[in-house]
Amino acid sequence: MDAPILTATSLSWAPQDSPERLVLAEVSLSLEPGEFVTVMGPSGSGKTTLLHLLGGLEEPTQGTVLLGGEDLFAKGTRRRTLLRRRFLGYVFQFFQLLPDLTVRENIVLPLLIAGKDPGLYLQEIKEVVDVLDLAHLLDRQPHGLSGGEMQRVGIARALAQRPPVLLCDEPTGNLSTKAGEETMQFFSRVRDRYGLSILLVTHNPRDAAFGDRVLFLRDGRLDPSHSLTGPGLNAAAVFSRLEELSI
Numbered sequence: 001m002d003a004p005i006l007t008a009t010s011l012s013w014a015p016q017d018s019p020e021r022l023v024l025a026e027v028s029l030s031l032e033p034g035e036f037v038t039v040m041g042p043s044g045s046g047k048t049t050l051l052h053l054l055g056g057l058e059e060p061t062q063g064t065v066l067l068g069g070e071d072l073f074a075k076g077t078r079r080r081t082l083l084r085r086r087f088l089g090y091v092f093q094f095f096q097l098l099p100d101l102t103v104r105e106n107i108v109l110p111l112l113i114a115g116k117d118p119g120l121y122l123q124e125i126k127e128v129v130d131v132l133d134l135a136h137l138l139d140r141q142p143h144g145l146s147g148g149e150m151q152r153v154g155i156a157r158a159l160a161q162r163p164p165v166l167l168c169d170e171p172t173g174n175l176s177t178k179a180g181e182e183t184m185q186f187f188s189r190v191r192d193r194y195g196l197s198i199l200l201v202t203h204n205p206r207d208a209a210f211g212d213r214v215l216f217l218r219d220g221r222l223d224p225s226h227s228l229t230g231p232g233l234n235a236a237a238v239f240s241r242l243e244e245l246s247i
């Protein structure tokens with residue numbers, strides 16, 4: 001097996017003003033190239049905090065994150081930013097689209113921010129737009145799009161630089177059940193198409209069941225012996241594991 005693309009070792013985090021309050025306690029996990037892992041946890045269990053640490057947006061109180069074998073927090077801010085750009089795309093619950101830009105402009109924004117000429121990436125962008133079925137929406141602005149369409153724009157934007165890893169925070173949290181399920185299918189589709197690795201946090205068992213592996217986060221702790229994987233992995237299995245764990 002290849003080396004993991006992302007490895008977190010013993011990550012802990014507490015707010016600076018109350019260091020005794022561990023929001024995350026010694027969380028370890030790894031993500032293999034091409035793997036789709038979901039982290040299931042109730043509200044307040046530390047899912048967003050975990051993604052912020054894995055994405056280098058927040059420094060852990062303890063522990064390390066390796067991205068492509070490089071230590072994310074051993075670097076200065078600038079090198080950390082470059083590492084994040086090279087390896088990570090981020091998909092948000094509230095889409096975070098810029099309302100005054102068109103869909104096309106929203107999608108290419110990360111390239112512009114990284115100082116790249118979108119004209120050199122036309123083929124890549126077209127392919128992402130096709131995979132996410134956005135071609136007919138490129139000249140529209142976000143308002144007036146359905147939630148599912150907005151999230152597809154969010155996914156396309158995250159893929160603009162072709163990162164090997166997508167981090168997704170509750171990406172169906174603002175969608176109807178139907179749009180949420182479609183969005184999850186789009187994640188499976190981009191994983192298959194690009195062979196990228198996805199780490200997606202959710203409190204929805206049906207979403208969690210889209211993963212190749214489901215990890216369970218409870219009160220900031222992640223016990224690997226609780227994880228689910230293999231052919232029996234479906235929403236019913238996730239529901240019953242939640243009951244066993246009294247989550």
Ligand SMILES: Nc1ncnc2c1ncn2[C@@H]1O[C@H](COP(=O)(O)OP(=O)(O)OP(=O)(O)O)[C@@H](O)[C@H]1O
Nearest residue numbers: 015023041042043044045046047048049050170203
């Ligand atoms: N900067 C902070 N200062 C103090 N407490 C914080 C801070 N950030 C997060 N917390 C606390 O840590 C806990 C976990 O928060 P987090 O946002 O990671 O949970 P979550 O699992 O993403 O929840 P949700 O499903 O509601 O999004 C919460 O109790 C939250 O109040």
Ligand SMILES: [Mg+2]
Nearest residue numbers: 047048049170
């Ligand atoms: Mg959250």
